[in-house]
Amino acid sequence: MNPKNPIKVALIGNPNTGKSSIFNTLTGLHQKVGNYPGITVEQKVGFCHLNTNRKAEITDLPGTYSLNASSMDENLVIELLMNKKHPSYPDVIVFVADVEHLKRNLLLFTQIKDLEIPTILVINMEDRLSKKGITIDIPKLEKALKTKIILTNCKNRKGIDDIKKEILNYEQINTKQCINPLLEIDFEYFSSLQKTFSNESIYKLWILIIQDASFVNLKRKKVISKDIIPIKSNDYLKKLLHKETIKRYQFINECLKESYKVDSKNASSFQKKIDDVLLHPFWGYAIFFLLLVTIFQIVYSWSSVPMDFIDSSFVELSGLVKSYFPSGMFTDLLSEGIIPGIAGVCIFIPQIAFLFLFISILEETGYMSRVVFLMDKILKPYGLSGKSVIPLMSGTACAIPAIMSARNIENWKERFISILVIPFTTCSARLPIYLIIISLVIPDKNILGINYQGLTLMFLYLLGFFMSLLSAMILNKLIKYNFKSYFVIEIPNYKFPSIKDILIYIFGKIKSFVLEAGKIIIALSIILWGLASFGPGNDLQEAEKRVKEHYSDDSMTEEEIAQQVTSYKLEHSFIGILGKSIEPVIKPLGYDWKIGIAIITSVAAREVFVGTLATIYNVGDDNQSTIKKRMLSEKNKQGEYIYNFATGISLLIFYAFAMQCISTLAIVKKETNSWKWPIIQLVSMTSFAYLAAFVTYQILK
Amino acid sequence: MPSLDVIDRNIWVEIEYVDMSFVPFRLVELGCLPGNKACLLYKAPLKDPLYFIIDENHVAIRRDIAKKIQVKIID
Numbered sequence: 001m002n003p004k005n006p007i008k009v010a011l012i013g014n015p016n017t018g019k020s021s022i023f024n025t026l027t028g029l030h031q032k033v034g035n036y037p038g039i040t041v042e043q044k045v046g047f048c049h050l051n052t053n054r055k056a057e058i059t060d061l062p063g064t065y066s067l068n069a070s071s072m073d074e075n076l077v078i079e080l081l082m083n084k085k086h087p088s089y090p091d092v093i094v095f096v097a098d099v100e101h102l103k104r105n106l107l108l109f110t111q112i113k114d115l116e117i118p119t120i121l122v123i124n125m126e127d128r129l130s131k132k133g134i135t136i137d138i139p140k141l142e143k144a145l146k147t148k149i150i151l152t153n154c155k156n157r158k159g160i161d162d163i164k165k166e167i168l169n170y171e172q173i174n175t176k177q178c179i180n181p182l183l184e185i186d187f188e189y190f191s192s193l194q195k196t197f198s199n200e201s202i203y204k205l206w207i208l209i210i211q212d213a214s215f216v217n218l219k220r221k222k223v224i225s226k227d228i229i230p231i232k233s234n235d236y237l238k239k240l241l242h243k244e245t246i247k248r249y250q251f252i253n254e255c256l257k258e259s260y261k262v263d264s265k266n267a268s269s270f271q272k273k274i275d276d277v278l279l280h281p282f283w284g285y286a287i288f289f290l291l292l293v294t295i296f297q298i299v300y301s302w303s304s305v306p307m308d309f310i311d312s313s314f315v316e317l318s319g320l321v322k323s324y325f326p327s328g329m330f331t332d333l334l335s336e337g338i339i340p341g342i343a344g345v346c347i348f349i350p351q352i353a354f355l356f357l358f359i360s361i362l363e364e365t366g367y368m369s370r371v372v373f374l375m376d377k378i379l380k381p382y383g384l385s386g387k388s389v390i391p392l393m394s395g396t397a398c399a400i401p402a403i404m405s406a407r408n409i410e411n412w413k414e415r416f417i418s419i420l421v422i423p424f425t426t427c428s429a430r431l432p433i434y435l436i437i438i439s440l441v442i443p444d445k446n447i448l449g450i451n452y453q454g455l456t457l458m459f460l461y462l463l464g465f466f467m468s469l470l471s472a473m474i475l476n477k478l479i480k481y482n483f484k485s486y487f488v489i490e491i492p493n494y495k496f497p498s499i500k501d502i503l504i505y506i507f508g509k510i511k512s513f514v515l516e517a518g519k520i521i522i523a524l525s526i527i528l529w530g531l532a533s534f535g536p537g538n539d540l541q542e543a544e545k546r547v548k549e550h551y552s553d554d555s556m557t558e559e560e561i562a563q564q565v566t567s568y569k570l571e572h573s574f575i576g577i578l579g580k581s582i583e584p585v586i587k588p589l590g591y592d593w594k595i596g597i598a599i600i601t602s603v604a605a606r607e608v609f610v611g612t613l614a615t616i617y618n619v620g621d622d623n624q625s626t627i628k629k630r631m632l633s634e635k636n637k638q639g640e641y642i643y644n645f646a647t648g649i650s651l652l653i654f655y656a657f658a659m660q661c662i663s664t665l666a667i668v669k670k671e672t673n674s675w676k677w678p679i680i681q682l683v684s685m686t687s688f689a690y691l692a693a694f695v696t697y698q699i700l701k
Numbered sequence: 702m703p704s705l706d707v708i709d710r711n712i713w714v715e716i717e718y719v720d721m722s723f724v725p726f727r728l729v730e731l732g733c734l735p736g737n738k739a740c741l742l743y744k745a746p747l748k749d750p751l752y753f754i755i756d757e758n759h760v761a762i763r764r765d766i767a768k769k770i771q772v773k774i775i776d
Contacts, residue, residue, distance in 0.1 A: 065727060065730055065731065066727075066730045068726060068730070070725070070726070070727050101757065101758065103732075103756075103757065104730075104731060104732060104756075104757070104758055107730060235722075238721060238726070239721070241726065242721060242726075242729060245729055245730060245734070246734060249732075249734065272742075275742070275743065279743045279745075279752070280746075281746035282746075284746060285746060369761075372761070373743075373745055373750060373752060373761045374745060374746065376745065376749070376750050376761075376763075377745060377747040377748075377749050377750070378747070486725040486727070486766070487750060487761070487762060487763045487766075488725055488727045488728050488731065488760060488761075488762050488766075489760065489761050490731070490758065490759065490760055491752060491759040491760065491761055492759070493759075
């Protein structure tokens with residue numbers, strides 16, 4: 001191997017073993033988080049200096065319990081380890097085990113050893129040894145498992161340099177299996193398999209038979225259809241798998257009997273005391289509900305301060321560019337297209353940071369698994385995980401961080417459904433539209449002490465939540481998933497979260513959002529700016545002249561003329577023309593071309609709707625009461641009021657269901673790694689919104 | 702022989718038989734094997750799922766799976 005090439009390292013281990021802490025400690029901020037091609041599984045790669053002239057490329061693989069894949073994430077681990085041509089195929093594996101669950105962790109370790117790749121066994125959370133009264137005879141265990149063992153503790157970096165040293169010397173690591181159970185469970189079957197494919201490892205062949213993983217030029221069908229190998233029934237293969245697991249556990253028990261001792265007197269009942277409260281039939285839900293309310297309140301209110309700051313800073317920057325740069329198309333592109341586009345990306349950062357701060361605390365402490373336990377029965381009928389409750393609820397603040405947070409859901413199908421249904425929940429961007437329309441068409445009166453307007457707003461929130469559950473139920477039936485879905489979750493021990501891990505996690509989330517979804521948001525913002533700033537012919541260039549000609553008799557102020565010019569330009573831009581041309585389509589919904597323009601511009605973000613109407617109606621500021629007055633007086637050609645009850649409700653229904661947010665589309669593209677799903681979302685949600693608004697208007701008019 | 706879904710909380714049992722046609726193999730890998738010990742710690746407030754210690758591992762499974770695991774009481 002060329003010593004200049006980095007040594008490829010795969011970090012493997014069960015979930016909840018502190019694998020990510022080891023990864024963070026080894027790589028620091030030198031991490032890249034992305035998706036594996038074609039699937040929604042997170043790919044984490046980082047670099048680490050082993051010494052002054054040698055680097056390691058470390059891939060943090062998804063946590064897995066065994067090499068018998070039962071999820072897409074686990075399948076990915078197997079595909080990587082089975083395929084020597086895979087770009088991340090490791091030179092050496094660092095296997096991370098948790099000191100308290102060594103027995104179960106070693107099941108996967110013995111399987112990994114069968115692949116005959118150099119493997120280092122890292123026993124993590126060394127600080128728990130004394131707390132739990134555990135003693136390990138390392139030399140004895142190293143001999144039995146034919147490996148090098150390192151005890152680590154990320155809090156004080158204990159063992160981290162030893163891991164680096166062992167990675168550097170990986171060629172000296174014993175690659176022999178520590179147990180070979182296959183010939184013991186069915187000698188005839190496995191020896192004939194070995195004879196037929198003498199160049200292949202018998203264990204790799206076995207993995208290939210029990211699951212359909214891609215495997216270096218050797219396809220599953222070829223192995224099981226060879227005449228010489230008797231084809232076994234699935235039941236028989238399952239029995240063999242069972243026997244193999246028993247053999248492995250017998251070996252592990254034997255190893256640990258000699259080298260791993262637990263003094264039960266030291267085992268604390270701390271976890272049980274907390275669980276008694278957090279899983280209590282009443283207090284369990286009460287505490288969870290209180291936590292949710294607190295989290296979303298904080299995400300909502302704490303974020304508003306930095307969000308306002310980001311917003312005003314970018315507005316100021318646009319103003320500075322406009323006043324200091326020579327006027328022209330480039331300045332307009334910069335001040336009205338690019339800067340607002342970047343602002344549109346940065347504005348999400350505070351909410352993403354706060355939401356992921358809380359999510360990582362919930363995950364790291366071990367509470368999230370309890371949430372799954374509490375919520376499973378409620379969300380199971382909808383094909384959602386107990387964990388889906390966090391993305392669904394945080395969707396009421398903003399769909400962007402909510403969709404990103406769906407990544408914490410282990411099951412691919414549940415994760416996917418959550419991502420697709422989140423945009424139905426009522427995000428805060430819908431609020432300005434809801435508030436203004438409600439105030440226009442719903443009377444400010446009370447029934448039994450409850451305000452009609454408040455009731456309508458509550459109904460819209462419930463409608464969003466109901467729609468996301470309903471669509472989840474439908475998607476659950478429609479989406480095919482190769483892996484059988486089952487509910488077996490590990491409830492990890494409670495532990496204090498590591499601040500460093502949390503900060504790296506939040507930083508990674510913000511970085512991936514800005515770099516991946518950000519570029520799409522900026523590109524689409526520029527396109528929308530172009531459509532609103534240009535139009536056919538000379539209409540836009542001559543806007544000022546025409547407005548002045550038209551109002552030559554009036555004594556209008558400079559400001560009023562400027563408003564008229566802006567309104568004229570918007571009306572004659574491509575977006576304006578588009579808004580007018582869709583009038584026949586939106587007329588059955590009760591909308592005119594002005595609303596049409598506002599609907600098109602609000603594809604950028606829903607809240608743009610109100611601002612666009614303010615521009616079209618020549619209202620100088622975004623003040624709600626001024627816009628409201630102007631909207632109330634707006635009439636159509638027949639002299640009827642535009643914003644009547646039917647049109648208002650139709651608009652509310654349209655915005656409740658339509659996919660009017662390019663940032664959401666960008667984040668769905670990033671998370672699903674394909675344009676297919678955001679396009680399906682856009683078309684289906686908007687069509688449904690159109691249909692629902694149509695029916696509403698036709699019934700109410 | 703009682704099944705795992707009907708045992709009382711905090712009572713230790715020994716797993717006697719696991720219906721492999723129904724029980725996910727993952728549970729076997731987490732130690733749900735004949736001869737190993739199990740104990741029901743909590744029932745979710747809506748009676749499902751159930752949270753057990755199975756062979757030193759803390760796991761939650763649904764009631765329908767627990768029904769397919771037969772046990773004998775040793776406590």
